[in-house]
Amino acid sequence: MSHPIALIDCNNFYASCERVFNPKLVGVPIVVLSNNDGMIIARSQEAKDLGIAMGEPLFKIQDKIKKHGVAVFSSNYTLYGDMSQRVMTILESFCPDVEIYSIDEAFLNLHGFEREDLTEYGRKIKNTIKKWTGMPVTVGIAETKTLAKIANRLGKKSQKAGGVLNLYNSRFRNTALKRTDVEDIWGVGRQYGKLLRKHGINSAYELSLANDSWIKKRMTVMGMRTVYELRGTPCIKLEYSPPPKKAIVSSRSFGKLTNSYEDVSQAVANYVTRAAVKLRKQRSAARILSVFLRTNPFKNEMPQYHNGVMVELPVPTDSTAELLEYATKGLVQIFKPEYKYHKAGVMLTGIIPYDRSQYAMFDSENRNRMKEVTEVMDSINERFGKETMFYASLGIKREWGMRREMKSPNYTTNWKELPIVSAKEIWKYMQETEK
DNA sequence: TCTGGGGTCCTAGGACCC
DNA sequence: TCTGGGGTCCTAGGACCC
Numbered sequence: 302m303s304h305p306i307a308l309i310d311c312n313n314f315y316a317s318c319e320r321v322f323n324p325k326l327v328g329v330p331i332v333v334l335s336n337n338d339g340m341i342i343a344r345s346q347e348a349k350d351l352g353i354a355m356g357e358p359l360f361k362i363q364d365k366i367k368k369h370g371v372a373v374f375s376s377n378y379t380l381y382g383d384m385s386q387r388v389m390t391i392l393e394s395f396c397p398d399v400e401i402y403s404i405d406e407a408f409l410n411l412h413g414f415e416r417e418d419l420t421e422y423g424r425k426i427k428n429t430i431k432k433w434t435g436m437p438v439t440v441g442i443a444e445t446k447t448l449a450k451i452a453n454r455l456g457k458k459s460q461k462a463g464g465v466l467n468l469y470n471s472r473f474r475n476t477a478l479k480r481t482d483v484e485d486i487w488g489v490g491r492q493y494g495k496l497l498r499k500h501g502i503n504s505a506y507e508l509s510l511a512n513d514s515w516i517k518k519r520m521t522v523m524g525m526r527t528v529y530e531l532r533g534t535p536c537i538k539l540e541y542s543p544p545p546k547k548a549i550v551s552s553r554s555f556g557k558l559t560n561s562y563e564d565v566s567q568a569v570a571n572y573v574t575r576a577a578v579k580l581r582k583q584r585s586a587a588r589i590l591s592v593f594l595r596t597n598p599f600k601n602e603m604p605q606y607h608n609g610v611m612v613e614l615p616v617p618t619d620s621t622a623e624l625l626e627y628a629t630k631g632l633v634q635i636f637k638p639e640y641k642y643h644k645a646g647v648m649l650t651g652i653i654p655y656d657r658s659q660y661a662m663f664d665s666e667n668r669n670r671m672k673e674v675t676e677v678m679d680s681i682n683e684r685f686g687k688e689t690m691f692y693a694s695l696g697i698k699r700e701w702g703m704r705r706e707m708k709s710p711n712y713t714t715n716w717k718e719l720p721i722v723s724a725k726e727i728w729k730y731m732q733e734t735e736k
Numbered sequence: 737t738c739t740g741g742g743g744t745c746c747t748a749g750g751a752c753c754c
Numbered sequence: 755t756c757t758g759g760g761g762t763c764c765t766a767g768g769a770c771c772c
C-alpha cells in the first residue's frame with residue numbers, strides 16, 4: 302500500500318512575498334519582473350484575472366498597468382529566498398521527511414500519518430504557515446507525487462476545497478484526472494501535450510489508460526513513469542537531501558548592449574565568482590569551465606553572433622582566482638569587438654567532490670595559500686554581506702549591470718545591507734575567528 | 737527603449753576499442 | 755582487402771521542471 306504524499310505550494314509566491322510586507326497591496330494586482338525588468342515572471346491572482354500572461358514583456362502591457370493600478374516590482378531574490386526558508390522550516394516541524402522541491406514547493410512524505418485525518422492535518426499546516434509568515438499556501442495529498450501535484454492544482458482552483466485537497470484513497474481520483482488537461486500534468490509539457498492530443502489523449506484520465514509500449518516509445522521511460530504515477534503507483538521517489546549539482550551555471554543579460562571587452566570581461570568575472578561560491582558551498586571542484594556570450598536575438602536588424610568555449614582545467618579546482626584566470630583565457634578566444642553583446646555566462650561541469658580532487662593529493666604550497674585566501678574571503682563575505690571583498694577584475698562601476706528600478710526593500714535581511722564595512726571591523730572579526 | 741535564469745534526465749549517434 | 759559483433763564513453767540535442 303502506498304503512503305500519502307503531500308505537496309505544499311505557495312500561492313503566487315513572489316507576488317505574495319511582496320504583499321506580506323506591504324499590507325497596502327491587499328486586493329491590488331501585483332506583477333514581479335525578470336532581471337533587467339524585462340518581462341513578467343509572477344502575478345498575483347488579481348493580475349492573472351486582468352489577463353496578464355506569464356512571460357509577457359513589460360512594455361507591451363504598460364497601458365493595462367496604468368489603467369488598473371497594477372503594482373510592479375523588480376525581482377528581489379534575497380527576500381523570496383528568506384521567505385522560502387521560513388515556510389520550509391515550518392513544514393519540517395510538521396513532518397520529518399520533507400523534500401524541498403523548489404523555492405515555493407515542498408513534498409511531504411506522510412508515511413505513518415495514514416490513520417490521521419489527512420485533510421485536517423493539511424488544514425493545520427496551511428493555517429500555521431499563514432499565521433506565522435503571512436504566506437498563503439495550498440496543500441494537495443495523494444498516493445504519488447504526480448497525483449499530489451494534480452490535487453494541489455485542483456485545490457487551488459476549487460473554492461470548496463479551501464486550500465486543501467485530499468485525493469488519498471479517494472473515490473474522486475478519476476474525476477480529478479478527468480478534470481485535468483494533459484498539458485497540465487507534471488512531466489507533460491508543450492511538445493508532449495501536442496503529441497498526445499494528436500492521438501486523442503486529452504485528459505490525465507485518458508493518459509492513465511494509455512498503452513504502455515506506445516508511451517515508452519514516444520515519451521521515453523519518463524513518460525512511462527508519469528503514466529504509472531497517474532495510476533497510483535509511485536515511481537518518483539522523494540529526495541530529502543539534495544544531491545550536489547552536476548552543473549553550475551551563472552549567466553545574465555546586461556542592463557545595456559555593449560561591445561566593450563572591459564564590460565564583458567567584468568561581467569564574466571562576476572559570474573565566475575558567483576559560480577565558484579556555489580561550487581564551494583557544495584564542497585565540489587570542477588574540471589571544466591565554459592564561457593559563452595551572445596548578441597540580442599530579438600534585434601533582428603543587428604548582426605548576430607553567439608559562441609561558447611569549453612576550457613579544461615589541468616586539475617579540478619574550486620578556487621575563484623584560478624577559475625577567473627581560465628575564464629579570461631576562454632573569453633579572449635570568442636570575444637569579437639564588432640558585435641554588441643546582450644548576455645554572457647559561465648558554466649562549471651565535470652564536477653566532483655572536492656576531497657576526491659587531484660588537488661588534495663598533489664597540493665603545492667601555492668595552492669594551499671590560494672585556498673587560505675579563498676576561505677578568508679568567503680568567511681568575510683558570509684559575515685558582512687556578499688561583496689565585502691571581491692577581486693578587482695569584477696569592476697567597481699559595472700555599467701553593464703542589471704536594471705532593477707522597482708525593487709522592494711530587503712525587509713527580512715536589511716542588516717546585511719550594511720553601508721561600508723571598515724577595515725577595522727574586518728580585522729576584529731578575523732581576530733575573533735582565529736580562535 | 738523594453739523579451740529571465742538555473743537546473744534535470746534521456747536518447748541517438750559518433751569515436752574508439754577488442 | 756574485407757568482414758562482424760559487441761561494448762564503452764562522450765556529446766549534442768530535445769524534452770521537461772520551477
